[in-house]
Amino acid sequence: MPEYPQLLHTVIDTTEPRRSAEFYRLLLGYIYRPGDEPSTSEVDETDWLVLTDAQGHRKLAFQQVDHFEHTTWPRPDVPMQMHLDFTVSDRDALECQRERAEDLGARLLLDRTDDDDEPLYVFADPSGHPFCVFVG
Structure with missing residues (x-):
């Protein structure tokens, strides 16, 4: 049997890696990979950040792009x-997460909570990337 590749993390392109990482860190309860925590200096020139779950498994990474x-x-x-x-x-929980996402800077793109089979919201994160939250 072949050895299959394993997903390490999903990388999100953004013009503001720290802002994007902070949004998802707060939304999902993730933590920074050691060494990626915010610095105490006023200027954050980080162009690559990784968020992990509490067990240290990589979940999301954020990559600096110019546009x-x-x-x-x-x-x-x-x-x-x-x-x-x-x-x-x-x-x-869906309504609670809608409020949290918007408080953190997400923009609502679609409200499909009237769907009895799969109520959901589609948002754009502060960098403009879409994501969905639905009752699973």
Whole structure:
């Protein structure tokens, strides 16, 4: 049997790696990989950051790019290209996470909470990357 590649983490391009990392760190409860924590200096020139879960498993990385064009989804001009899906246990948790995401700087793109089979919200993170939160 062949050895299959294992997913290490998902890398997100962003013009502001620290801002993006902080958004997802707070939203998902992840922690910085040792050495990637915010510095005490006023200037953060970090161009690559990694977030892990509490066990140290890499989950998300953030890579500095000079330009990022925000998706125009649901209009087709600039497609999503990829997005992250997150689940919560019930509708109350979904509403709680909507409020948290927006408080952290997410922008609501779609409210599909009227769907009895799979209620969800689609957001754009502060860098413009789409992600979904739905009842799983």
